[in-house]
Amino acid sequence: MECEVCGAELRGKPFKVIIEGSEVNVCKRCKSLGSEKPVERISQKDVKKVFLRKKSPRKKIEFEEELLENYNLIIKREREKRGWSQEVLAKKIQEKESLIRKIENAEITPETEVIEKLERLFNIKLREKVVEVKVNLNRKSLTPTLGDIVVIKKKKS
Template sequence: MECEICGSKIVGKKYTIIVEGSELTVCERCKELGIEAKPTRVVVKKRVSKTPKPIVEDYELVENFHEIIKRERERKGWTQEDLAKRIQEKATLIRKIEKGEITPEKDVVEKLERVLGISLREKVEEVKIQKSKSITPTLGDVVVIRRKKRS
């Protein structure tokens, strides 16, 4: 092994230094010419700890989807059983969704949207726009307004 700077044979310990971005194996005398590199490179991947909002494809469920479902259901005068029957799901599922205990599957979300005549999803960009507004209506109201505009 020869020193990559002075070219002399490295006797004993060799050093890995970084000179202008490239790694060089050098002798003890030359190690001062660069920054000593760490003997082993440990790449620690940061684990993303925060849980993102539930994402249904490129849509995000609105933050208070469970409140909207409950409110819209009650507005129609339906019990949880009534709603469950209409979307062919179990009433326990509705109960859990309304409590915010579970995030409904995409097909359930679609069925709920259909029978309740609401939208529970928003495109990610739309959420960002919404947050920048100074006057913030509740998400539920926004959903209803959008729905009316669309149809």
């Protein structure tokens, strides 16, 4: 390889410099004629900056994955929808038939691994993300009392 400026034979690695906007391979002597190629270094810096910004400390909220209350019924429904027996379902997720039966009867709480397999197979979610809330929610106030229902019925008729 020859120096693209003076034509001298290049020994070892050529110097890459920018001369008049284009990148050329030059010898040590001609290196000072151009400016060093800075492009790659700059882009690497940018990547680092973005990465750091993402990692900046933030208040962490702990989410917990909790099984849906009626997960066993959902599994049963999804299985029956496809016309599969418990045995067929068991084979599809490589588990024992007895395990499927126990899960559907809510006799046992399935392991996360099994839950994940079922979620993937049926393309559904059996868990929901919950945040541990310390406040005691009074759920009773959200549901209408028997008195309220009676009033509504009377107004309609």
